[in-house]
Amino acid sequence: MIRILGAGVMGLVIASELAARGHPVELVDPEPAPGPHGCSWWAGGMLAPHCERESAEEPVERHGLAAIDWWDRHAGGVQRNGTLVLTLNRDRGELARFARRSTGHRTVDGDQIAALELDLAGRFAAGLFYEAEAHLDPRAALSALRDRLVAQGVAFHRTPPEAAPETLIDARGLAARDRLADLRGVRGEMLVLRCPDVTLSRPVRLLHPRIPLYIVPRGDGVFMLGATMIESDRRGIVTARSLLELLSAAYALHPAFGEAEVLETGADARPAFPDNLPRLRRRGATIFANGLYRHGFLLSPAVAAMAADHLETGITPEFMDEVSR
Structure with missing residues (x-):
């Protein structure tokens, strides 16, 4: 046994x-x-x-x-819709850096972004699409x-x-x-929102020099937001700073997230070697x-x-x- x-x-x-x-x-x-x-x-x-x-x-x-x-x-339950990586116009350098350091992507323009995610139409001029990924x-x-x-x-x-x-x-x-x-422990913080005014079919990463965001659709207008990696073994605590930055990044992705219902916050420490x-x-x-x-x-x-x-x-x-x- x-x-x-x-x-x-x-x-x-x-x-x-x-x-x-x-x-x-x-x-x-x-x-x-x-x-x-x-x-x-x-x-x-x-x-x-x-x-x-x-x-x-x-x-x-x-x-x-x-x-x-x-x-x-x-x-089961794997959705093979790829990953969309975006950035605000002021942070376009982050998109180029991300492209250089990763593989398996193709560049998409504003029209192609809209074809992938209609609710993001007109909001972003360029992005990267990783078609082989899933969630x-x-x-x-x-x-x-x-x-x-x-x-x-x-x-x-x-x-x-x-x-x-x-x-x-x-x-x-x-x-x-x-x-x-x-x-050692590396803390990650997350929150779950309900925003029926936004529909996404795949994870979206919004690049930012300080606090990059990822948002993952859970269905029925529910989304999981995460980003943080903090060198700490402190569990169960979401800091005010992290919460503010996550919500600000979500709002930058789509203003409708400003009216979202916060369903849950959570944090835990991931185990990691050096x-x-x-x-x-x-x-x-x-x-x-x-x-x-x-x-x-x-x-x-x-x-x-x-x-x-x-x-x-x-x-x-x-x-x-x-x-x-």
Whole structure:
């Protein structure tokens, strides 16, 4: 039996990968189901490996491309409408910089932007369209993974069973700092708005030198807004400054957001290693899987596949440290 500690995005994805390969697994988490206690609950759900390449290492793009199909197979709900990147005229230099540092895009003019998103017609003169990207609802995806595992007979426990497992996989996120000294927290803040006067069919990123915004449609006039990356392990607190900047950026995207209803605010700390790439570390019968940073939905399928490959063959995959510490 393989026991997994933590039923956030990492734990659920590893369990799904192992179960699909025929391995007996069980999960241990003090919470009964995905919810606001986990940082993946607050994710944007953008499967945007090309856009992420602008500020991330090459493996994020390479493994992130395969993640789109993985989520479609295992959870469903993936919308393959691409990503639209825009900027205000005064910040056109940001658009050129973003284009230089990323791949998989084509330049679009004002008419093409209007064809993609009618409600943005006449508001932006130029942008970048990343056609191969996708998005999903993180909360629905996490719940779908859990429901599918339960249907397959995988047991979920609130506390560890007495019987020792053959292998233990620690996927507790930031809680694993008690065993991983170089793990740090990076706080992300978000809010959810209802704005029935705006319709978007894909994530939109509005570039800004100080506070870039991403906005992800959830359907029925509901949108998730996020942007912040703050070096802090403080959880659950959305600062007034972040809230003001997020709302100001949303208003700049479309003035109708000024009349939007604020449904929810939230924040959590993402677990990250110094280079912002994930790690697998083995100490005896325990494998630590952690450090997804802001790429939980993009990189968890790759980390899960590497963990499964290691268990099956003993190989040292790309994200596994050669020497455990």
